[in-house]
Amino acid sequence: MNKSERPGNTKKASKPGAVKNAQRQRENDDPDEGIRPLPWFLVMFLGAMAMWGAFYIYITPSGEDTAYGDQRSVALLRPPVAAVAGSGGAAKVDGKQIYTTKCVACHQPTGAGLAGVFPPLAASEWVLGDDKTLINILLHGVNGEMVVKGNTYNGAMPAWKSMSDDELAGVMSYIRSDWGNQGAPITAEAVGAQREATKTQAAPYAGGAALKAAL
Numbered sequence: 349m350n351k352s353e354r355p356g357n358t359k360k361a362s363k364p365g366a367v368k369n370a371q372r373q374r375e376n377d378d379p380d381e382g383i384r385p386l387p388w389f390l391v392m393f394l395g396a397m398a399m400w401g402a403f404y405i406y407i408t409p410s411g412e413d414t415a416y417g418d419q420r421s422v423a424l425l426r427p428p429v430a431a432v433a434g435s436g437g438a439a440k441v442d443g444k445q446i447y448t449t450k451c452v453a454c455h456q457p458t459g460a461g462l463a464g465v466f467p468p469l470a471a472s473e474w475v476l477g478d479d480k481t482l483i484n485i486l487l488h489g490v491n492g493e494m495v496v497k498g499n500t501y502n503g504a505m506p507a508w509k510s511m512s513d514d515e516l517a518g519v520m521s522y523i524r525s526d527w528g529n530q531g532a533p534i535t536a537e538a539v540g541a542q543r544e545a546t547k548t549q550a551a552p553y554a555g556g557a558a559l560k561a562a563l
């Protein structure tokens with residue numbers, strides 16, 4: 349239906365065709381959606397990326413065992429227990445840690461002790477001397493006169509037999525290896541054997557002479 353013939357259009361144009369053309373030229377076209385294809389280079393690029401991805405997955409070796417990854421336990425990731433620092437490889441526990449919790453208050457972090465009260469462990473002839481005597485000191489304690497590095501002490505060294513063989517071996521191996529000490533590590537087996545051999549020892553040794561006599 350022609351615009352001028354519409355029922356509501358009462359305006360009469362003298363020259364219908366000319367008016368229609370003028371109107372048409374004034375108006376813009378209704379907007380419409382044109383067909384805008386993706387640029388060809390983008391299509392090629394995406395295709396190339398997809399192909400590269402597929403190729404990459406294809407060539408990547410898949411030899412990894414998927415059982416690893418998150419399924420490893422904390423125990424597996426821990427370093428081997430025998431490699432504890434300061435134990436000389438002999439102990440399954442951290443001797444330094446035991447020293448820090450149980451011995452440091454008296455014998456001091458430097459192993460130098462406290463003059464006249466607590467004897468030094470650094471360069472001590474008892475620490476670096478006979479294995480069994482050192483184990484005896486730790487297992488049963490000392491309560492009496494003993495000479496350490498030329499000084500006489502008369503204090504009370506507690507007994508530590510409540511610690512396990514591993515722990516005692518660890519702490520003894522540690523005090524033999526720090527502060528310049530270079531003694532051989534002590535094994536848990538040696539502690540166990542000495543614990544058995546001295547099981548009748550109920551009280552602390554009564555000083556250096558008693559320790560020597562116990563051998």
Ligand code: HEC
Pocket residue numbers: 447450451452453454455465466467468469472473474475482485486490491492493494496501502503504505506508519520523555
């Ligand atoms: C409450 C303080 C105290 C604590 C804690 C203590 N000791 Fe002692 N320790 C002494 C005293 C005091 C002596 C000297 C005993 C004496 O005079 O009869 C001694 C002596 C020793 C000796 C022999 C003497 C020497 O200096 O070489 C060794 C070895 C030793 N202690 C190691 C240790 C270790 C290892 C620990 C920790 C497990 C420890 N002590 C914890 C007070 C302590």
